């Protein structure tokens with residue numbers, strides 16, 4: 339499909355050009371051209387396991403939500419207590435969308451066009467007035483690869499066999515389990531549709547060079563030496579800054595370990611499936627912050643998972659450049675970026691708390707969401723302004739700073755993905 343739609347020669351030429359300067363941002367076409375967006379969808383997004391949502395949003399039989407990306411719409415539906423299914427939202431009759439609302443509850447999945455009706459396992463139940471030789475069993479909904487990971491729903495849009503989920507993410511399981519993600523519930527969900535190419539959204543999330551100028555609240559929560567060293571995850575700052583921060587990290591890790599908590603550090607590297615990482619850091623050990631809130635106090639009275647007493651740590655799980663979880667002891671934040679076209683990316687963020695936590699009793703949702711909601715609104719603005727400038731004829735890729743080390747890795751990973759699909 340790529341070969342027939344994408345001018346491969348042009349793509350190859352641009353990959354070559356981009357590789358010549360690994361320490362610089364990508365050329366304009368990567369961020370704006372329709373053809374390159376098509377290539378990205380095939381080479382990058384369709385290959386990855388994409389964080390779609392959390393099981394607690396569809397607890398009851400028949401509850402569903404749509405995962406919408408580029409031209410695809412996927413129905414993620416609860417069939418029964420044990421099973422959640424994913425289907426392409428495309429009727430097997432003449433192709434209409436079947437579910438039109440972003441979320442809802444259905445006993446059966448009935449197409450609004452001519453009322454073909456599917457059960458929650460995707461089999462076709464009713465198709466009126468079809469010829470005698472019509473075989474209903476041949477017209478079930480097309481299934482999409484789905485995988486549950488500690489309550490997180492991942493889907494994969496590969497036509498064939500998807501990459502091995504366990505091989506990529508098995509090592510991240512203990513941290514996810516400690517956080518209690520499987521039994522969490524949704525406290526807040528928010529969308530930040532961003533007029534920018536997905537790579538600008540992704541790159542912005544991989545560096546904290548912009549934190550000082552763009553995020554006063556985030557910088558008030560985290561200490562400067564941490565922002566410099568690991569502001570956007572392991573490897574986002576320079577080696578020097580990481581070394582300077584290491585003694586603080588070691589000290590906090592010893593305190594956390596004494597409470598019985600696991601503190602892993604995983605960095606699968608540029609050759610891995612999704613350049614996945616997992617780590618735990620203190621949020622602000624200078625000020626003794628216990629949570630990623632504006633005053634450092636937990637936003638929810640009930641701590642998540644194995645945490646009986648707050649150690650003030652933040653668990654960071656990066657599954658790929660568009661699927662993340664960042665979690666304090668008392669709440670977790672799920673982030674996902676889904677391209678809608680070459681210059682529009684849907685940013686959806688979900689805050690999770692302990693399943694028994696009661697809204698306005700144990701937590702105030704505004705307090706739970708405040709730091710990241712504020713930060714993400716700022717990110718939307720700077721990323722859209724970035725896109726606007728990148729579209730100018732005068733744009734030329736400039737050099738990354740020492741605070742954008744992760745972007746250098748991303749660029750290599752991204753170009754590798756594109757190249758391997760040619």
Ligand code: FES
Nearest residue numbers: 429431432449452
């Ligand atoms: S397109 Fe769905 S029933 Fe006709």
Ligand SMILES: [Fe+2]
Nearest residue numbers: 542548553717
């Ligand atoms: Fe930011």
